[in-house]
Amino acid sequence: MATKNKKLSLKDKYQYLTRDMAWEPSYQKKEDIFPYERFEGIKITDWDKWEDPFRLTMDAYWKYQAEKEKKLYAIFDAFAQNNGHQNISDARYVNALKLFLTGVSPLEYGAFQGYAKVGRHFSGAGARVACQMQSIDELRHVQTQIHAMSHYNKHFNGLHDFAHMHDRVWFLSVPKSFFDDARSAGPFEFLTAISFSFEYVLTNLLFVPFMSGAAYNGDMATVTFGFSAQSDEARHMTLGLEVIKFMLEQHEDNVPIVQRWIDKWFWRGYRLLSLVSMMMDYMLPNKVMSWKDAWEVYYEQNGGALFRDLERYGIRPPKYQDDANKGKHHISHQLWSTFYQYSQATNFHTWIPSEAEMNWLSEQYPDTFDKYYRPRFEHWQKQQEKGERFYNNTLPQLCQVCQVPTLFTEPDDPTQLSHRSLVHDGERYHFCSDGCCDIFKHEPEKYIQAWLPVHQIYQGNCEGADLETVVAKYYHINIGQDNLEYLGSPDHRRWQAIKGNKPLGADDSKDAA
């Protein structure tokens, strides 16, 4: 019966197996079926121009993913059976996992639901299918991360109530507000935020450092997850690039909207990544590379090439890129210094870097570490040796947008704290930087809603008036187990028992416990 006699190309065949299943509705209005597609002002004139970023039919998806899962769970089982946690470089490493499980894994779940939503609501079926595939991948990631770390949870503290903590603990409002921001935006901004900025531009500075950290520190469970998720991540990256090019090619009026989103989500992402910077420079016993080097390779070089490529659409590099480039010499040190002072309120431990680690930091940061940061750590170390380990008991001021305490310094003056503020509707709001202040100015109605942990404690919304009650009752942080200094902590002592000797890099004379 065939009258056409040309076989479909792979590309056309995939379109028949995806977008061709859709049709122009006639019994309901298109705007009623897809009510969220227009309010952001993005103009789409022809969804047929959408290029499928990858071609994966469901039968192939099931097959490949099942093979990957089978191998991954075989490793998880072997890891648990052989008590693989005993083979990591040092128990301090597990603190990176605590940060990951409480800070990142819940975001994967948010991504799963966010992509399910946009995967329903674009009127272009090709884009819907690609988003749905990312949705179920993100569900995979949160679940496999929970399973990868399940064994660690049985042998270390601080991992045990990750989702509860994600909703409440002060510093976890940094990643949570980032994702809430994206999910509460429209579908096109969501994709710009997560698919483009997060997955495409910044993934090598977020996902990859944790996985490389696992590889360098003998964490077979987590690194195997990383390898297994790599091909998923590659798909997500191609979606990110396609989304941005598609919007820019569809209509010139989209360019300024997309540019503003790129500016916003670059800066929001950069602030979120400051947590990763301290993980790389301070929390990994075996370092992969310094934050500064990572930023240079993955943002300045790779990101630079990307933005040169986007220039032909009228897109320029993110507005506060220069400030971020300057910050690479400082942010990890500033953040670790802050967490060192506030360990009583975190689900992970902090410590003074060993002499060898400080020397490594001096080498990596020749212009800044010895000059600005080493003296601070040496001072705290002396106090700790006297049995006066420093904890700061005043609650910090948080930035209204990124929610990081206002701890960063001026881009051009590392001795001056950076602080901006403005009055909106009779109320004064505080910011860590011009980047965050700009974001607020554009959408004040959104950011005045922010659930700022410090304000909430003061307002009595966290089950207690004093920090210790809030930490124990509201955060579910087990005092003396999950929090405080690493040296002498139960994790540290258990590790010493496992190894029958002293942990790497730790000197007993510093032991304040």
Add this chain to the structure above:
Amino acid sequence: MSIEIKTHAVEPIRHTYSNIQRRFGDKPASRYQEASYDIEATTNFHYRPLWDPQHGLNDPGRSAVRMADWHAVTDPRQFYYGVYVQSRAKMQEATEYNFSFCDKRGLLTRLPDAVQENLLRLLVPLRHVELGANMNNSSVAGDCVAGTMTQLHIYQAMDRLGMGQYLSRIALLIDGGTGEALDRSKTYWLEDALWQPLRRLVEDSLVIKDWFELTLVQNLIIDGHLYPLMYQHFDQWLAEQGAEDVSMLTEFMRDWFSESSRWVDAMVKTVRAESEANVEQLQSWIEVWQPRVVTALAPLAEASVGAPALSEVAAQFAARLKKLGFAAQEIAA
């Protein structure tokens, strides 16, 4: 005699995560439990969605149905992602074998033209129904709350995409991979009078705002009629015309339906058992939608298996409803 490998026993300090301990006690937990319970954010959301400022993110108030804890709805199959994809991978392996067998032996192309045309007119357009079901389940996955609920619906969404693709491949077997048969089949979906009531029903389902109503309409009521009608009665009808080989290509759908009905029934039962208000709410939705579904399927039945087959399907569905605790309606097909 047994071989004994000496291992170094290490006592854990806890057996599972705290949230799982609070629900089930501190004992070793299943992977399903750790991957499904309490992983969703529930409080302290920062911003109200621009697309629905009346509600918060993850707001259970997007449905009229109330549950003290939506985690009460669980999956009798205990699917988390890994188990889900491995189960489907097995099913697709069998399906792939069947497709290539049909292709190699030309089992569809040697059917009489009239029968081939029947496949394109009466069976293949269901791919569009599958896409509607895909969208509806993705919608529920994005809007509903609790990891045990959300994951059920994303698996269901991807299943529907997959089955739409299998149906499309039936047409590609017929036209030798040119896409021409798919174009013809789509014209039936868009223009043939016998599909219009069903197309209207699918489009109407796409504007349902309440996500529990949506899962009920799609996964219980529409599928509960459509699958028995098309993959049992219609399948039998095809066999009577000498097209029994088509059964090999739709075996996935039959297996899938009997498997997925289990969680749909479990969900509906659990939600119904929660409160009298839920019983009434679900009952009222069933009363609105069940007659519409039967009416929408009538022309399709009449053009193939005949009205009595649809009546039988409706009676079976009524029995299923009764088992779930709902009053069944008398519906004449």
